[in-house]
Amino acid sequence: MMDSTMTANRGNHLGLLSAARTWPDSGHWRVPNWIYTDPEIFARESERVFGANDWLYVCLDAEIPNPGDFKRSQLGTRDVVAVRDGSGTINVLLNRCAHRGMQFCAASHGSVKEFVCPYHQWTYDCAGNLLGVPFQRGYRGQGGMPEDFRKEEHGLRRLAVAQRHGVVFASFGTPNQGFEAYLGERMLGYFDRVFDGRELVVLGYMRQRIPSNWKLMFENIKDPYHASLLHVFLVTFGLFRLDQQSSVEMDDTGRHAVLVSRKGAQETNDATAQMRAFKANFGLRDRRLLDPVREFPGDATVVMQTLWPNLIVQQQSNTLAMRQIVPLEARRFDLAWTFFGYADDSPEMRQRRLRQANLMGPAGLVSLDDSEAMLLSQAGLDGNDDETCLVEMGGRAVANESHMVTETAIRGFYRHYRAVMGL
């Protein structure tokens, strides 16, 4: 363990990866196991996936409605504070004092007039400007900052910010595309389906720490093939089934995707026969748990959208949630769930969202399968760096499909990932 860490550090320093880290010749339909285990790869991801010019999900506008309201968020491995300033603008600031690097904000959320670093009380306004440095001019003519010290040159690092219909994104780099172009027309259409401009209301949070590589989470939500097999609960209650009309769609780059399921007639047929999952005899005693009501235009009942590099937008019947991926290290990530509804929800709809949340999160009757599957996947990947995974269901191409028996969106993801990572 010690040896591999030391090697990793040396590799980072030189910007090089070990010679063994070459993607298999075949292409993005084969995935080498070391991308899930190698600290060098993780370090490169921190720079190129989470620290470059992409738009990362930060929070919902509704979480910081008033001037001075702030919320902490984690973008990649870095901690930021999203704060609304006096003019109503949302700023996303690196949670690191410009002086000695202390994480100046320890609260998860709150409301402030200004931020004061507890270490030496350097004070910043809600736009990140440095307002005050105690003893800047010294004490009785002694000490103090040099004459040429300019406060305006030492504000907090402020990230580029984009907002759309109540959702806040930020970037560590200089995005060469606005958020809308970054999503592309097709993905933006699905995004706007849930974020249609209505006021949002946060219903609460869940968070789980999963001992697996963060990419397994994305793969999971880009993989409709597993949903009909692993998720017996979904299958049994006809919430997501192979024989339903569905589609897997991507943007041009393959980095974003949606899984769309449309509810059709429920029957026991050839498809259910192949799903060992299907339990014909299991009925709910309290049917309120599953009492979905159509609330969006069109016939889709489930739309799961994966937005590169850290967000899943979940619309599963009437549960709406942002699932933020927070990578911690190669073998560990946090999944942070923010459940929400609309300000104009009826009390019944509000209650329905809360009930259906029983399917989601760390104790979710559906999501539980996924967190456990990721735990077991990582266990199988660990120690097997010389092996590769197979992503050939539905062929080897990256193309939109109108069925679920495909891993096309995982291939799209890895095609993009390889380009970004130089692998």
Add this chain to the structure above:
Amino acid sequence: MIAVATGLDVPLELRARIGDLYRAYECVLDDGELESWPAFFIETCTYKVIPRGNQERDLPVAVIYCESRDMLIDRVVALRETALYAPRILRRMTDVPYLRAIDDDGLHLTANFALFQTMQDQPTEMFLSGRYQDRVVDDRGALRFAERLCIYDSTIIPTSLVYPV
């Protein structure tokens, strides 16, 4: 046995019955007898497992949100019949329940809980700590939970919460 708030006059027999309820609840779950778990609740019960952050901010989302005994039963059946999870042992440590008030709605109690989780071939880990906030009623001669809020301290649950708290 239990502890009671100053000024409450609680017969020893009732104290013993409450103590038995808490201990039996813990034993049934520790022993993996999920099917016996819903019987600790009245039909119109509320059972929630909710992070402290949500509870304190009046944010209603809970990781388990059950509004009836039938929903508890549905959860048990779903866990037995449909869910995939790695084998594990959960062991609950509940401290002495504290009876805070008695009113027309029943007995209002709190108790701290600690859950230890042991995964296959792994050392035991501290899994979850928090506080039960309970309302207990006499349901046709038996004490049962009308309301049990399991308010856990951390924002983070390690991987998954499979079994009830």
